[in-house]
Amino acid sequence: MRSSPTGRQLRLGLELRKLREHAGLTAAEAGQLLGVKPNQISNMEAGRAGVSAERVRTMASTYDCSDTALIKALVGMTGDRRRGWWEEYREILPAPLLDLAELEHHAQALRDSTTARIPGLLQTREYALEIFRQAVTELSPPDIEHRLSFRIKRQAVLYRAEPTPYKAVVHEAALRMKVGGPTIARQQLQHLLDMSDQDHITLHAITFDVGAYPGSGQSIAYAHGAVPQLDTVQLDQSHGAAFLDAEAQLHKYRALFERVAAVALSPEKTRVLIHAVMRDL
Structure with a gap:
């Protein structure tokens, strides 16, 4: 668990929350569909927990997001794990x-x-x-x-x-x-x-x-x-x-x-x- 997420990590979490809310789902409902606990959804959206590329794709699919360019960009935000x-x-x-x-x-x-x-x-x-x-x-x-x-x-x-x-x-x-x-x-x-x-x-x-x-x-x-x-x-x-x-x-x-x-x-x-x-x- 991250104690101080970076701006980029926070932004990825924010965009995932926007996708969920656009789909009309609560964190509890999203967690049930994704097979995770609601607090895990909250931690990912707050940038406190890491999110893999595959997880982003799964969440986008679950949230019925059809914007392939946005999904690709969000996946790209998960890939660089090196310390700047x-x-x-x-x-x-x-x-x-x-x-x-x-x-x-x-x-x-x-x-x-x-x-x-x-x-x-x-x-x-x-x-x-x-x-x-x-x-x-x-x-x-x-x-x-x-x-x-x-x-x-x-x-x-x-x-x-x-x-x-x-x-x-x-x-x-x-x-x-x-x-x-x-x-x-x-x-x-x-x-x-x-x-x-x-x-x-x-x-x-x-x-x-x-x-x-x-x-x-x-x-x-x-x-x-x-x-x-x-x-x-x-x-x-x-x-x-x-x-x-x-x-x-x-x-x-x-x-x-x-x-x-x-x-x-x-x-x-x-x-x-x-x-x-x-x-x-």
Whole structure:
């Protein structure tokens, strides 16, 4: 029995519960049909108990689920039993950070929209270090080093043999923020230019001229799952990261990203803007 299931394990359990409820079955009724005790159903749905691929297929059949793409995606969530690199930080960093790294590792594609900072996946080491030094709750040198190494390791999804497609929308305010001073800011902007040269990375900017736009007050990350039902939104909030996966929430943030894209500069014009900002430093 797991004492602290990961975000991915919790999501698998949640999706199994959705299938059961869509079938109109209670945990007791599902247990009777599957030949297990009701508390076993509850433990699987809470991510506390492991679920095999065969068990997922059996549950989907019992619940009359005919969505083969979803079933295949859920089966895929049972297959990787290896400990991810983020588990090294389990007793060191908050659990939501580990869940974010796990989410990014398994995502089919990633999107970010930020206003005041460069997205974490595109930050240089020096830029990230300055961000952590300015944390509202002052971090100790060891804590800063742990968070810094964790952030840099998260970026591996953009460098692996089959990198994750990534699209970022960054406000001009973040581009002009002289985090760490002109030298570090210039290095960060050059890094953005270098990364935007990669085929799997698309960078857009939103200028001050646009004014207010949907989601302008939030840092929003969107992780695409194997099927749309398994997408996840991650929001940065004052009390920590929040993960959203309800159908209505996903629909809302898909629409939000479409509206953001409509007011953003093209990748080509974004590069022109970045060069102009660098000249102003």
